[in-house]
Amino acid sequence: MFFKFLPRDGNFFNLFDKQADFAVDAAVCLKEAVSKDHIDEEFLQKMRNIEHQGDEVAHEIIDRLNKTFITPFDREDIHALAKELDDVIDMVNTIISRMNVYKISGVDKNLVEFSDVIYDSAKAVACAVKGLRNMKYTKSLSDSCVEVNRLENVGDAMRDKVLGELFEKQKDPITVIKLKEIYQDAETVLDICEDVVHVVGSIMVKQA
Amino acid sequence: MFFKFLPRDGNFFNLFDKQADFAVDAAVCLKEAVSKDHIDEEFLQKMRNIEHQGDEVAHEIIDRLNKTFITPFDREDIHALAKELDDVIDMVNTIISRMNVYKISGVDKNLVEFSDVIYDSAKAVACAVKGLRNMKYTKSLSDSCVEVNRLENVGDAMRDKVLGELFEKQKDPITVIKLKEIYQDAETVLDICEDVVHVVGSIMVKQA
Amino acid sequence: MFFKFLPRDGNFFNLFDKQADFAVDAAVCLKEAVSKDHIDEEFLQKMRNIEHQGDEVAHEIIDRLNKTFITPFDREDIHALAKELDDVIDMVNTIISRMNVYKISGVDKNLVEFSDVIYDSAKAVACAVKGLRNMKYTKSLSDSCVEVNRLENVGDAMRDKVLGELFEKQKDPITVIKLKEIYQDAETVLDICEDVVHVVGSIMVKQA
Numbered sequence: 001m002f003f004k005f006l007p008r009d010g011n012f013f014n015l016f017d018k019q020a021d022f023a024v025d026a027a028v029c030l031k032e033a034v035s036k037d038h039i040d041e042e043f044l045q046k047m048r049n050i051e052h053q054g055d056e057v058a059h060e061i062i063d064r065l066n067k068t069f070i071t072p073f074d075r076e077d078i079h080a081l082a083k084e085l086d087d088v089i090d091m092v093n094t095i096i097s098r099m100n101v102y103k104i105s106g107v108d109k110n111l112v113e114f115s116d117v118i119y120d121s122a123k124a125v126a127c128a129v130k131g132l133r134n135m136k137y138t139k140s141l142s143d144s145c146v147e148v149n150r151l152e153n154v155g156d157a158m159r160d161k162v163l164g165e166l167f168e169k170q171k172d173p174i175t176v177i178k179l180k181e182i183y184q185d186a187e188t189v190l191d192i193c194e195d196v197v198h199v200v201g202s203i204m205v206k207q208a
Numbered sequence: 209m210f211f212k213f214l215p216r217d218g219n220f221f222n223l224f225d226k227q228a229d230f231a232v233d234a235a236v237c238l239k240e241a242v243s244k245d246h247i248d249e250e251f252l253q254k255m256r257n258i259e260h261q262g263d264e265v266a267h268e269i270i271d272r273l274n275k276t277f278i279t280p281f282d283r284e285d286i287h288a289l290a291k292e293l294d295d296v297i298d299m300v301n302t303i304i305s306r307m308n309v310y311k312i313s314g315v316d317k318n319l320v321e322f323s324d325v326i327y328d329s330a331k332a333v334a335c336a337v338k339g340l341r342n343m344k345y346t347k348s349l350s351d352s353c354v355e356v357n358r359l360e361n362v363g364d365a366m367r368d369k370v371l372g373e374l375f376e377k378q379k380d381p382i383t384v385i386k387l388k389e390i391y392q393d394a395e396t397v398l399d400i401c402e403d404v405v406h407v408v409g410s411i412m413v414k415q416a
Numbered sequence: 417m418f419f420k421f422l423p424r425d426g427n428f429f430n431l432f433d434k435q436a437d438f439a440v441d442a443a444v445c446l447k448e449a450v451s452k453d454h455i456d457e458e459f460l461q462k463m464r465n466i467e468h469q470g471d472e473v474a475h476e477i478i479d480r481l482n483k484t485f486i487t488p489f490d491r492e493d494i495h496a497l498a499k500e501l502d503d504v505i506d507m508v509n510t511i512i513s514r515m516n517v518y519k520i521s522g523v524d525k526n527l528v529e530f531s532d533v534i535y536d537s538a539k540a541v542a543c544a545v546k547g548l549r550n551m552k553y554t555k556s557l558s559d560s561c562v563e564v565n566r567l568e569n570v571g572d573a574m575r576d577k578v579l580g581e582l583f584e585k586q587k588d589p590i591t592v593i594k595l596k597e598i599y600q601d602a603e604t605v606l607d608i609c610e611d612v613v614h615v616v617g618s619i620m621v622k623q624a
Contacts (some may be wrong), residue, residue, distance in 0.1 A: 177385065
């Protein structure tokens, strides 16, 4: 298609790379958070900064999209990609914020496991997003998407296992309310990561 | 409009018919699930198969959409319809999976009632989706949409009634947590069915 | 752009003004609801009427959109704006309905505070939506958007504070379940108000 010869705006790629890096930063922050006895103010501030910077990149993408006539891929895909990456960061922020508000203390091994899977997924998401720049379906991009899908299934099974155990063993209903929500949030991060690579997949199919 | 004389891709209709049939299969599966004392592994596998096949049809629709230049109706409507039908199946799968994870045992008459309404709604959704092929607003298509809207209202009233009773009569907070979520999920299936026929309605208005 | 000289359909603006007014009506209704000892049938009916009229305006917007070739701004923005305004009204309706179903009685000072913030946000949303008609970024429109964003942050902090207190002080798990959901719903109204002004912002950027 002649479209391929039109100049492409490299800045969108740079901005998406940045946003994906903030998603990885958020995942790193979560890994640290769940390994502590409790969330302190310094830590909350660190996560808030990541979320705030991620927001700014998302707004820059949308503003640029609204002002740019020719974009490297479909407008709705640019919009969806920025939104889903922002949602990954927001959801991680929500988990850390809830752990603080609900005064979760002590290291919960389920949350440690979840945060490892979330970190792996965020890394694979970043790899997939950075692969967009090449505009072809490389093995590395394809492998990253497959990995994110795999980790979503891992997360589903983990959530079912930990919720089953929670209902079986935890007799305090208030603790059940708190942990149930946070475990479900953790699995939701992996769902949103999968949504990101669905958008990446859509973009690549249209380039083919 | 001259657009009407362009060749239309019959395959989209076939794929949507398939997806709608899987939504009905999921509803049948739910009806069976809630009539059993508990969900066993064989049953979970059956539902997972339906969900998996539904996923494959959804992906085929999106892939085809991304590769097709002229589509029988607006691209965003095709995308929305595939997504909403997939969401119906996913939500039913979520209910059955939660009943298993939460170890719900014994037949709950509220869930039996909900599953009947969900089945009726899925049947009416399938009828509406299959009517798209004719590209005109037949009485049957219109009646199906009205029926799905009616059943959503029935579901709203049922959810309010059963949640009111649950909070009044059930003294075990853990049971409240479990059943509240599953009743709300059941009502959500009916909301998503309504979303499907909203998309169908949008498509028909544009054909007029 | 020559586009600016094309006739613009004034009716979209009238319809959005109406929808925004219904959002304010819903917020007024919520303020009244939370100042009462309990929600009675007359009150539920009042809210249902607002929700129903709001629905009708939303459907009129979508129908008109599907039948109109040239619209005053991007089709997807019209769709998004109608949907988000409808979601504001629906969420307020959900809160009032839940207060009734969960038999919340007595005046809860947290809900009174939330309803004040929601009312302020709905007023600012209406001001922003009504500013669209001028098709330029007036100070009043810009101030309204900033205010809605500010109130969303206020709501976030309020939710964290009241949930923290709820978990600390409320020993009855059933009451925790009920109030937690309603407080989170209240904060969600403010999130959706922010989504409305994001759409308004997108529209204004494209006009620049």
